[in-house]
Amino acid sequence: MKKALLDFCWSHLDERTERLKKQGDELRESLGSETKSSAGDKHETGRAMVQLEQEKLGQQLLELDATRSILNKINIDKLSAKICLGSLVKTSVADYFIAISAGAFKYTDGVVYCISANAPIARLLLGKEKGENFVFNGNAQSILEVI
Numbered sequence: 809m810k811k812a813l814l815d816f817c818w819s820h821l822d823e824r825t826e827r828l829k830k831q832g833d834e835l836r837e838s839l840g841s842e843t844k845s846s847a848g849d850k851h852e853t854g855r856a857m858v859q860l861e862q863e864k865l866g867q868q869l870l871e872l873d874a875t876r877s878i879l880n881k882i883n884i885d886k887l888s889a890k891i892c893l894g895s896l897v898k899t900s901v902a903d904y905f906i907a908i909s910a911g912a913f914k915y916t917d918g919v920v921y922c923i924s925a926n927a928p929i930a931r932l933l934l935g936k937e938k939g940e941n942f943v944f945n946g947n948a949q950s951i952l953e954v955i
Contacts, residue, residue: 809896809920813896813920817908820911821875821879824872825869832862875908878908889954890935896955899951899952900952902919906924928944929944932944
């Protein structure tokens, strides 16, 4: 199960990377057409806006690199009684895979939420063990299993 979850996270990351690369290509193309077709202040404003978008895109690509390094650190074969990066946690309310924020992984028996270690619920869970209780958003929950 953890292998499928990790693969899901990698797929999510790869899709985001491809989407950002495509946007980068479109911005480069847009910058080239701005140079050819415009004149005066409109031209400068258009170029500045495209360059701002390119800077934002560059920042997002850097964040994806950081996310990639987090996924590279996950060892799904490591067993730990305490919740850590790479843990699959079953609680009385929901199941979580502590890795990156990749959304809901749906499978035949239900849903596992792939969450970042920086997510509020993950910060509550990290370091806890099976049988411990915690309160999240005013709801008392129990940790049923740590895989």
